[in-house]
Amino acid sequence: MSEGxxxxxxxxxxxxxxxxxxxxxxALAAAGACAGFYVYMGRQYETVFFPxxxxxxxxxSNKTTEEVKELIAAGIEGYTLTIRGxxxxxxxxTGEEIGLHSVFDGSLEEYLEAQQPMRWWxxxxxxxxxxxxxxxxxxxxxxxxxxxxxxxDENTREPEDAYLSDYxxxxxxxxxxxxxxxxxxxxxxxxxxxxxxxxxKTELNLEELDAYKxxxxxxxxxxxxxxxxxxxxxxxxxxxxxxxxxxxxxxGNIIAEWMSIGEDGQVSFDAEQVSAYVKGLAAKYDTxxxxxxxxxxxxxxxxxxxxxxxxxxxxxxxAEQLYSVLLSGESxxxxxxxxxxxxxxxxxxxGDTYVEINLTAQHLFFYKNGNLVTESDFVSGSHARGDxxxxxxxxxxxKQRDAVLKGATxxxxxxxxxxxxxxxxxxxxxxxxxxxxxxxxxxxSHGCINLPPAVAKVIFENISPGVPVxxxxxxxxxxxxxxxxxxxxxxxxTAAPTAAAQTPPAEPVTESSAEIxxxxxxxxxxxxxxxxxxxxxxLAESTSALEVPVGPGGALxxxxxxxSSPLPEGPGSVPxxxxxxxxxxxxxxxxxxxxxxxxxxxxx
Numbered sequence: 001m002s003e004g005x006x007x008x009x010x011x012x013x014x015x016x017x018x019x020x021x022x023x024x025x026x027a028l029a030a031a032g033a034c035a036g037f038y039v040y041m042g043r044q045y046e047t048v049f050f051p052x053x054x055x056x057x058x059x060x061s062n063k064t065t066e067e068v069k070e071l072i073a074a075g076i077e078g079y080t081l082t083i084r085g086x087x088x089x090x091x092x093x094t095g096e097e098i099g100l101h102s103v104f105d106g107s108l109e110e111y112l113e114a115q116q117p118m119r120w121w122x123x124x125x126x127x128x129x130x131x132x133x134x135x136x137x138x139x140x141x142x143x144x145x146x147x148x149x150x151x152x153d154e155n156t157r158e159p160e161d162a163y164l165s166d167y168x169x170x171x172x173x174x175x176x177x178x179x180x181x182x183x184x185x186x187x188x189x190x191x192x193x194x195x196x197x198x199x200x201k202t203e204l205n206l207e208e209l210d211a212y213k214x215x216x217x218x219x220x221x222x223x224x225x226x227x228x229x230x231x232x233x234x235x236x237x238x239x240x241x242x243x244x245x246x247x248x249x250x251x252g253n254i255i256a257e258w259m260s261i262g263e264d265g266q267v268s269f270d271a272e273q274v275s276a277y278v279k280g281l282a283a284k285y286d287t288x289x290x291x292x293x294x295x296x297x298x299x300x301x302x303x304x305x306x307x308x309x310x311x312x313x314x315x316x317x318x319a320e321q322l323y324s325v326l327l328s329g330e331s332x333x334x335x336x337x338x339x340x341x342x343x344x345x346x347x348x349x350x351g352d353t354y355v356e357i358n359l360t361a362q363h364l365f366f367y368k369n370g371n372l373v374t375e376s377d378f379v380s381g382s383h384a385r386g387d388x389x390x391x392x393x394x395x396x397x398x399k400q401r402d403a404v405l406k407g408a409t410x411x412x413x414x415x416x417x418x419x420x421x422x423x424x425x426x427x428x429x430x431x432x433x434x435x436x437x438x439x440x441x442x443x444x445s446h447g448c449i450n451l452p453p454a455v456a457k458v459i460f461e462n463i464s465p466g467v468p469v470x471x472x473x474x475x476x477x478x479x480x481x482x483x484x485x486x487x488x489x490x491x492x493x494t495a496a497p498t499a500a501a502q503t504p505p506a507e508p509v510t511e512s513s514a515e516i517x518x519x520x521x522x523x524x525x526x527x528x529x530x531x532x533x534x535x536x537x538x539l540a541e542s543t544s545a546l547e548v549p550v551g552p553g554g555a556l557x558x559x560x561x562x563x564s565s566p567l568p569e570g571p572g573s574v575p576x577x578x579x580x581x582x583x584x585x586x587x588x589x590x591x592x593x594x595x596x597x598x599x600x601x602x603x604x
Contacts, residue, residue: 016122040300045117050123054134055108056199061125065108073102073131081193085150085206086182089294093144099137100197124337132472134198141197143365147191150182150206157181161217164228167256172232175224178492183209190216227261233329234259235269239322240333244345250277256325269326275319275383280522281336287349288312288340292393294348294470295354297375299367302472307392307421309468312340339397343468350393350468355459357449357469359389361477362436364449366459376455377436379429382444389440389447390472394420398465403427407446415453416460424448428456436564437482452483 049068051061058075060068060250079095090488115123133378158182165174188211196204206212216518217224235252254277258269287310292340295301317337343351357378365375380389396418397443403417405427412431429435429450 007105024029035523043117046114049112050115050125051124052123052569054125055111055125056128062393063270065112069102069104070106076100076102076134079215080202081196082203082205083148083150083185083193083206086180086212087155089150089155091148091150093197095136095140095197098141098144101135103135104133107251109521114183123217127288134199134200137323138194141194142190145193150184150188152184156183158183159213159215161215162219162221162224163217164224164231167231167235167251167259169396173228173256174237175219175221175228177219178217179213180212180500183213185213198354200297205404205602227265230267231256231261237326237329237331239325239331241281242333242335247343248281248284250322258326267327269323271319271323273292273368274323274326275315277311277320278336278566281318282313282315285345286310286312287339288344288514291350292350292470294472296472298358298359298477299363300477300499303475304391304393304472306390306472307394307471308340309342309395309470311342311345312338312464314339314427340387342395350470354468354470355396355420355463357537358474358477359391359471359474360475361438361479363479364451368462374458376452377479378426379432379435379444379450380440381424381447383440384442385446387444387447389424389445389449389471390421391473392421394469394471396463396465396467396469397419397425399460399463401460405448414456416456418456418463419462426451426456426459426469427595428453434482439482541592566580 048062048064048170049055051350053060055068056072058068058071060071063071073304076095079100081093083091083093085091097362107128111128113125157179160179163176165176167173184206188209189206191207192204192206192211194235195201235256237252237255239250241248241250255269258273260268262268262271287314288308290310292304292307292309293301294304314337320407321334325334342349343353353368355365356365356367357380359380362380363377366373381387397420398418401415403414405412405417407416414429417425418427424447426449429445430453432450432452434518435450435452443577
């Protein structure tokens with residue numbers, strides 16, 4: 001039987017004493033070397049500054065105090081300070097001219113001694129500023145500063161405050177920015193230059209130094225901004241006046257010229273210029289006292305030059321209204337305040353509703369909304385007595401039922417009274433049996449338009465105050481015949497004549513003669529006398545001419561009156577002239593139904 005393998009015998013190796021000794025010696029040697037290096041470095045920092053040490057902007061790492069002094073002294077040699085200002089001004093101060101030199105007071109040594117050399121490895125550096133190291137001749141520096149060109153008169157311009165501009169079309173009012181100027185604050189300049197020199201700075205920017213004088217008010221001033229905004233609120237408004245299809249726009253270009261701001265900051269306007277503007281509108285658009293062109297029912301065109309019908313602005317009240325609108329600062333569209341209005345704006349202000357009275361033909365037409373309501377012969381003022389009914393364009397003053405026409409020698413009741421020119425008006429005349437023709441030449445009225453009762457009734461029931469009454473003379477239309485009917489003509493409505501009509505309509509039909517009943521006390525034939533009511537005495541005593549009133553009771557001027565003498569605003573506001581033939585003066589005209597119905601004096 002065989003045996004298995006025997007275990008291998010192991011011999012013990014000897015301990016490496018020599019290697020250990022060598023390693024230990026090496027480690028000790030290394031440690032000693034390190035310690036020596038540490039001590040060596042520490043002793044070096046007894047005479048030089050730690051790394052990363054900055055003194056007056058200079059890196060003095062590992063430099064001795066003497067080396068630092070040399071570094072600083074080297075900066076002084078050839079030193080020049082360049083000063084830059086507004087407007088491209090550049091000036092220089094050299095170290096030589098101000099005696100610049102360094103002075104060391106021991107501060108460097110103190111900083112060095114304060115270091116702990118053996119902790120050099122812990123140092124992260126330090127930064128120092130020593131102001132006593134550089135000095136100069138301060139008197140000389142002051143003298144040079146005083147004579148710098150930036151302080152000279154030709155280079156000095158005081159700053160100007162921001163302010164509000166005048167109104168600029170399309171831009172309104174703006175805040176004009178302040179003007180900075182070039183004037184300096186001397187003390188700031190001196191301090192800045194001294195600091196730059198003592199720190200050996202080579203450049204000084206006066207703008208960055210903030211050495212220039214500043215305006216008291218800048219464009220950022222809240223008061224200026226608020227004022228500009230307030231003014232623009234007014235300047236940007238518009239007042240649009242309507243005159244029919246025409247418009248007049250009052251805008252900032254004009255409004256700005258009228259504006260002013262008081263010491264209290266309140267906006268006001270030049271009242272005289274506001275009034276002048278309104279006066280200009282009235283001159284352009286008022287039509288009262290201006291000629292009217294009428295395409296008559298006979299086909300011919302007449303020009304009526306007298307009378308006061310038309311638009312008439314109340315300039316005083318409108319100026320007040322406009323001033324208030326301007327103060328509000330709110331844009332608006334408006335119509336002016338009128339003393340008197342008309343039917344329409346445009347070429348003919350009387351529109352298509354009017355009474356057309358042909359004094360030559362002694363025939364009238366009443367159109368309403370362009371349709372003929374009625375037409376009729378009439379009897380106007382007596383030519384023989386000088387009481388001719390005046391031509392002209394007038395508004396119907398008012399209308400009244402059951403009035404009494406009163407003169408010095410008569411009191412005549414009428415059912416339909418429609419005055420249009422002071423005491424002259426249209427009314428029924430039931431005492432007449434004939435109308436038209438030549439009656440008015442010898443036996444006419446005292447100025448009124450005498451109408452057949454039926455015609456007066458139709459007109460009365462269809463007419464309104466303010467409707468124009470257009471009286472004119474037209475050659476070639478006089479009629480020798482008269483109408484004997486008191487009912488008058490009441491035709492079916494037809495269209496009013498227009499400017500486009502090419503052929504005149506047929507001349508109105510009148511009765512050439514009419515039988516006049518003897519018991520009426522009126523002779524037959526158009527030349528005979530017509531006995532109008534005579535309750536007190538004969539009318540034959542009347543010889544004076546009737547004065548033509550303007551509006552209720554005023555005298556009709558040939559031209560438009562001044563604004564200081566406005567037309568009366570309604571019936572009864574001005575007493576009648578009282579100069580009718582034999583008539584007595586009335587204190588006032590009746591205002592309307594229910595008022596004093598005595599229509600004075602003597603016009604019927």
